[in-house]
Amino acid sequence: MRGRTIRLRLTLLYAGAFFIAGAILVALMYFYLDRSLGRRHGVGAQILVREYLAKRNRPIVSEELYQALTAQAAKERRDTLEAMLVWSLVSLGAIGIAAGGLGWLLAGRALHPLQQITATARRVADRSLHERIALTGPDDEIKDLADTFDAMLERLDRAFDGQRRFVANASHELRTPLTINRTLIEVALDDPDAPESTRRLGATLLEVNHRHEQLIDGLLVLASSEERLIERSRVDLAEVVRRVVTVASDAAERAGIEIRTELTAAAVSGDPVLLERLAQNLVDNAIRHNVSEDGWIAIRSAGTKGQGRLVVENTGPVVPAFEVDGLFEPFRRLACGDRIAESDRAPNSRGSGLGLSIVRSVAHAHGGDVRAAARPEGGLIVILTLPS
Missing domain, CATH: 3.30.565.10 (Histidine kinase-like ATPase, C-terminal domain)
Known part of the structure; x- marks a missing residue:
């Protein structure tokens, strides 16, 4: 069963359960018919022999005739049981195949809500988190699953919206002081009277500021x-x-x-x-x-x-x-x-x-x-x- 779709597994389970129930029913019918024919043919053979001999004024000691009639009755009993068994098995196979096809259709209908959930999940993964399943129907296990999935999507949507707002606000709050720092450093470096030590310090600060700007820009791109x-x-x-x-x-x-x-x-x-x-x-x-x-x-x-x-x-x-x-x-x-x-x-x-x-x-x-x-x-x- 591993590696097969759930629809095929359900169909095989339906068909297997039908075959097992049908086989048990055929076995019970065969056992009952065997017992019934055994009693009926045993008593019937004795009555038939007695009536046959009484009509011909023959004594009831004809063992040869009695055995012949008994053997004929046993043969008819076996033929009846074999015919019943063969036709029962053939009918079980034919109806079992039909039951497998019906099980395939019923499994597809039962799994249709799950297919709808899967299709919605794929669209949400490829596009946005704003879409919902909104499954209609009776309050069963599948609808409960769809409602749970919708609630999860709602929470994820709110979480991502909050993340986007946080990133936008953080980018503004972080970039503003860095821009101010870069401007102040550049103004200080433009002073012709600035000593060499101050210029070296300003170049180092500009490098650090540039790295911070790159880091913030990279985080924003990564988040977006x-x-x-x-x-x-x-x-x-x-x-x-x-x-x-x-x-x-x-x-x-x-x-x-x-x-x-x-x-x-x-x-x-x-x-x-x-x-x-x-x-x-x-x-x-x-x-x-x-x-x-x-x-x-x-x-x-x-x-x-x-x-x-x-x-x-x-x-x-x-x-x-x-x-x-x-x-x-x-x-x-x-x-x-x-x-x-x-x-x-x-x-x-x-x-x-x-x-x-x-x-x-x-x-x-x-x-x-x-x-x-x-x-x-x-x-x-x-x-x-x-x-x-």
Whole structure:
């Protein structure tokens, strides 16, 4: 029964119960008919012999005739039982097949409310949490399940609305003081009479402020990409990557990283802004976590039947295989020192630890998938697939 649908399992249970009940009924009928015919033919044979001999004025000692009539009666009894058994089994099989078909129809009708619940759950998962099942009918177990599911959706909807409001309010409250701090520091650095120590301190504070702004921006993108998209448009991953590479080329050149591209059209359906942020995070992550000498990044895009594919491969420090999955968790970094992010050529490129987390959230929001593998020579291969 494992691996079969519940409708098929219910049908098999219905048919099995019918066959068992029918087999028990046939056995009882066979036993009763056997006992009844046994008594009737035993007494009837004796009466028949006596009447036959009395009519012919023969003595009642004809054992040969008595045995012949008794054998004939026993044969008729066996033939009757065999015929009854054969026809009962044939009828049981035919009616059992019909009962299986009827059970299939009844199981489908009984499971129709569950199918409605499943369809609603899929629509809610793909679109929004505002839809409800609102199942009508008698107050049975299935309606109780639907009402419980509606109550759960109501609580989830309120929770996500509260999260969105909190993120919006927090972004405003956090960005405002950071913007003020950046403005004050820039004004102080514009003072020509500012001493060198003050300028160095201001540059450090600007770097810290910039990192905090990046962190807040990454958290906002991560929070906003947790839900699936409602509105989509046609996006070419190759064009998105070209724009991202153009912007990142200066940082890659300063870090001594060569970017190699092999881009073919890969049309997908999604949000252009989120997809560009996804590609930007992949490229920035490949630049940041690389080697100090002779580093490179290889970016390939291709469109296959039903999906678009983006592959970003880079040199870098050796990544243990057991740490690869953890890189997609927020604020997870590798505990290794050979990184461009900490080198003299790119001193301000240390990330917030949200790059790959945002990539995974955006990919899941688009109904896609992202996975990574460690290169034996060092670095990563990140493979992104999105439905077209």
